[in-house]
Amino acid sequence: MYRLNIYIGSGAVLLALVGLFLWIPQDTGTGLIVRVRRQVSIGDALAPTIAFTLMAIGGALLLIERRKPVSTEVRLAPFLHTGALVAVIILGLLLMRHAGPGFLRIADLFGTEPSEYRLLRETFPWKYIGYFLGGATMIGGMASLSAGRLQARTVLIASAVTIGLIALVDLPFDDLLLPPNGDY
């Protein structure tokens, strides 16, 4: 843990220096103090400057914290596992966003009357396609990844739970939009 603290402390100090000397000067409209018509007021750069200074102090404190006799190593495998989980979530979100309009395009190819997703976003089944596919992928994918195998039972449970959530969230609340329907 001591070595990890050195990495975190150094990273925090480095980030703070980048923030203080590159990001804030380049990316704020006003400086630390602003003078307009002889009135002095606090500029937009002051608050982030204090925040980055705090980060530098935090990093420095971490570097001087005394070494523990027992050190803990951070293994790579859990990070890879979590990386795979995040990939499944990203896939779920992408499906959520694009599945509905994608299916509409496919339907157009098969000769149905061309339409826009925006006009269909409150009609069955279009309003549920993205949420169902994205949600079921997320639940089924994460559960399968954790179990180390994909089972039909997991897919069924994921589908049933997502349908249950649709029933729980969408049916009783008229004003509530399921993803991605608010984007259209």
Added chain:
Amino acid sequence: MQPLDYIAAGIQAVIFGPAAFELLGVPIPLTLVMVFAGVVTGILVGATPGLAGPMAMAISLPILISFFGYNVEALLPVLGFLIGIMKGATLGGAVPAILFNTPGTPDAYMTTLDGYPLTKQGQSRKALKVAHLSSVSGDTFSDIALFVCAPFVALMVERHLDFPEKTALLILSLSFIAAVIGGSPGKGLISVALGLIAVFIGGGEDFYPRLSLGTDALAGGFSIMTAILGVLIVGAVLKEYEDLWHRSNLSGAREQIVDHGDQRLSRAEILRIAPYIGQSSLVGTIIGALPGIGTTLAAALGYQLGRARYARRRPEGAPDFGEGAIEGVAATEAANSSVSGSNLIPVLGLGIPGNAAAVFIILATDSIGGFSPGPSVFRFSESVVNTELVLVFGLFTAMLFANFVNWTFGGAFMRAATVMVKVPKRTLLPVVLLLTFTAVYAQEPSMKALWFTLGFGVLGYLMRKVDMSPLPFVIAFVLGGSLENSARQAFSATGGDPYFLFSSWISILFLAGSGVTVVLALRQKRTDSTQA
């Protein structure tokens, strides 16, 4: 209006407010129904390992706001539900701790030490009764402390603190939280700094949105929901999943232990545990009133003090602490439950959240509007009605009703909630994740919000991974805007004095306190490391 009129108006706002439905021609107040539903939800969530009260509060808040809308009438039902969850979860957390040696919430860990040995001795129902009695007693004691103390704290602040002092007080609160949470002041400060940087992105008074890298995506900044739900909920889900991966199967077959012997809690036993409940309630209430120090420390301290007392007065032949002493269960449960009322003292009195549950109370009031927690809500104005004060007394009424539900039905719900332990985490956690995304989308209907939530979730996971508490991040994110506004106003009010923070003894005292807190925490850390 006189103070008593305000109290009466608050009670009336709950009792004669909008009705949920009619039962035999009698309208049933919506707020009371929501409190009841919140308590039941809280007990179920608390009894489910891997879930916690703040998770349920986070998910339900945007959905409730979408349902009730942004008007003052929505405040009491929404806050009633959230408070119900907060109170129910502390009660429910004891269930898996006692029955399966698995704490439902982190603060229930100490309950396992004596609760599970009692189960192994066939006394699980008695242990649940002790937990129920102690938890609800501690909670009620803490609420009374809140009702008495919050107005005085607020009046003191209102009378003695101006903008510079309020700015210094916010700095003191953030320093205190950074120093005491997580056991490393360095990591605490980094967590606070990250929260402040995140909230400052896209903000400011200039036309150009600061720190936005010239992009439209960052120009609007991060909404409070994406940041908080991301770091607190998505981050927790990712970390829980990783822990689950380490252990092959958490929800495997559990040892079935059959109860035997008398399961009733006798009057003599109640009298035996009463001093432990009283002592722990006091400890938990004091700890709860300090921002940042959570229920886990309260439970640990309550247990240690209980153990010290028990060592002096242990009845002959009675089991020791850790071997199934009902006093151990009582000491822990009273301590961790008595945090929930008093942690609203800084919320209502100062507008400063002390823990994750309090963050969602502030978030609810911020989102709905019409109520700004802080010293001004306790202004007992005689000429003009202070509607915020009426709402506060409505909230107190809702809390009393939640206690009533816990006293009367809580025990039965606790026993029923044992079924929640069987829900497999592997399926439950992705459902929580999907519900979180749905809740964020309900509040901010844009896929961009979901991507930000996931990004903050990864940040929350990494923070947990390196032993950095995400709570200072969350509290800094919530308070960052107020801190900057307060500093701007103080600077203007003092005519552009760069030393405005040193303009009075009170603010100097607060600033000195900030420095001393961090230095003391650092020294404590170095001492601990040397001893380890």
